[in-house]
Amino acid sequence: MATYQTTYTERPAKGLHGQIASEEKSNRISRTVESAGGIKFGTPVQRGTSDHGVVAFASGTFLGIAILNPAVPGDADNPDAYPQHFTGAFMTQGPMYVTAGGNVSDGGEVFYNTSTGRYVGAAGANIVGPIPDAVFDTSGGDGDIVEISLRLRATIHPEVTP
Numbered sequence: 001m002a003t004y005q006t007t008y009t010e011r012p013a014k015g016l017h018g019q020i021a022s023e024e025k026s027n028r029i030s031r032t033v034e035s036a037g038g039i040k041f042g043t044p045v046q047r048g049t050s051d052h053g054v055v056a057f058a059s060g061t062f063l064g065i066a067i068l069n070p071a072v073p074g075d076a077d078n079p080d081a082y083p084q085h086f087t088g089a090f091m092t093q094g095p096m097y098v099t100a101g102g103n104v105s106d107g108g109e110v111f112y113n114t115s116t117g118r119y120v121g122a123a124g125a126n127i128v129g130p131i132p133d134a135v136f137d138t139s140g141g142d143g144d145i146v147e148i149s150l151r152l153r154a155t156i157h158p159e160v161t162p
Contacts (some may be wrong), residue, residue, distance in 0.1 A: 017042040018096065024152065025152060026094025030087050031048075031087070032087055033087075033088050034054065038086070042098050043057070058114075062132050064091050094149075095137060095147055095149050096147070103121070103141050105136060109131075111128065121136065137149045
């Protein structure tokens, strides 16, 4: 008979990269993955060239972030991703857990590092963004799971009066 889990950490993980953080107001869409290597969970996307297609966010118009889905068929080369030609789920509004790629602050702008697949708080090499209307909802350091908010709590710009 299989052994049940017998060891536990002091503190369980608060979430996984690409996991929906709560059922607060949110919006999700389905789109077909066009990228040959697929799209990893938690990756920001933009419109692709085909109807209802998406590719990884680079310089186009931000559309959403790939939602973690354990029901996606595994791919030995890219197990934590939607494979090419697969219909994936993408969050366009709402809270999501992501992995920080450095120190990030609650309320700060959200950028994405394409080489590490992590979210950061400033521009730099291999970094796209800022992601429009996105803010960090929690603070953290490199490798921490943090929460971002899409189109819910964007910072008020000084040139805009409430």
